[in-house]
Amino acid sequence: MPEMPEVQGLVDFLAGRATGRRISVARLGSIQALKTYDPPLEDLLGATVRGARRHGKWLDLVTDPMSGDGAAHLVFHLARAGWLRWYEELPKTQLRPGRSPIALRVGFDDGSGFDLTEAGTKKRLAVHLVRDPDAVPMVATLGPDPLDPAFTVEALASILAGRRTRLKGVLRDQSVLAGIGNAYSDEILHAARMSPYLLASALTDDDVGVLHEAIVAVLQRAVQAAAGRPAAELKDAKRAGMAVHGRAGEPCPVCGDTVAQVSFADSALQYCPSCQTGGKLLADRRMSRLLR
Structure with a gap:
């Protein structure tokens, strides 16, 4: 399971690769991975990435204001067998739900993008699209970050x-x-x-x-x-x-x-x-x- 250091590495990687890019693809490969329905995933299309953050083991891809209601946060947890696979050129193949390890595909206007993948039969990878990260219950209840200066x-x-x-x-x-x-x-x-x-x-x-x-x-x-x-x-x-x-x-x-x-x-x-x-x-x- 990815933990804080690897998640921070992924956050830094995404921030460097995706910030300023417009989202052109947002497609589910596993319906059960998406835990929210409002706003819909389609609302990400055309949004511009403003950065990436970490909340414990959760990754947060921050995009520009959505429908005038504030920033949209694509918040996801990779669980035990999940990972982020980056492509400089996103594959053109169509996703076949239930037929591949891909849970979510996100693409950008320069042709790059990433897949969230999960191996095995126990599907625990979780994706939330929210206006506030604290709308994700497991984010809202996180304890202090051990690398925060306040952790004395x-x-x-x-x-x-x-x-x-x-x-x-x-x-x-x-x-x-x-x-x-x-x-x-x-x-x-x-x-x-x-x-x-x-x-x-x-x-x-x-x-x-x-x-x-x-x-x-x-x-x-x-x-x-x-x-x-x-x-x-x-x-x-x-x-x-x-x-x-x-x-x-x-x-x-x-x-x-x-x-x-x-x-x-x-x-x-x-x-x-x-x-x-x-x-x-x-x-x-x-x-x-x-x-x-």
Whole structure:
């Protein structure tokens, strides 16, 4: 799933490529991807792109005023298996709903454009056309952005105070902190040398400072690695920058211990036992059942 750094990379890429362009194509490839009906998607035709923004993991393509009612925002979430595919020359082939991975096609007056694609059978990619991004419920309820200057150590302490929830879950909760998902929560906890199962309420003041530093450092580094890259290279840049996420069975780059994994129904977390859990392996109930 694209997280804050990759989404920011896509935002920067779109802002550089699409700003000032007039939209000439706005066509659905998957009816279920579009979550709004007013204004209709056709209202984008002829609109000029004014820029791109990010709200957590949501991308926001901002266009000029629509029917005198303010700017139109094409707000979309790529979900687990979605991506943005950019073309310097948009394909001329007709979309066949239900027959391809393309959820939405947007084209511009210079012939360029992009497809929003989604692999797999679980279709969760979401597209909203709204006059205000806060009209999207999951945008309106986002927590603070960890790279906002207002996200201080004190702000994090206030968020964590009394919260009897595992740190892994806290970091992934978009209503608590916006933009962090499974991958970067693994990386942040590894950098902070903290167990993903540690309760947020158990952190001392010093621990909160360490966690805050890890959050900001890991995300800033990843955003910098994504900066200036074309959309097609962002996934590889993300994978290359991971210390533990997606690297179960490989040596930890810090201590050399073997990176371990806990599997869940539809996801998994990775961690270093030596760096994060005092050498102890975390219980993996799903794997334990398989070994019986």
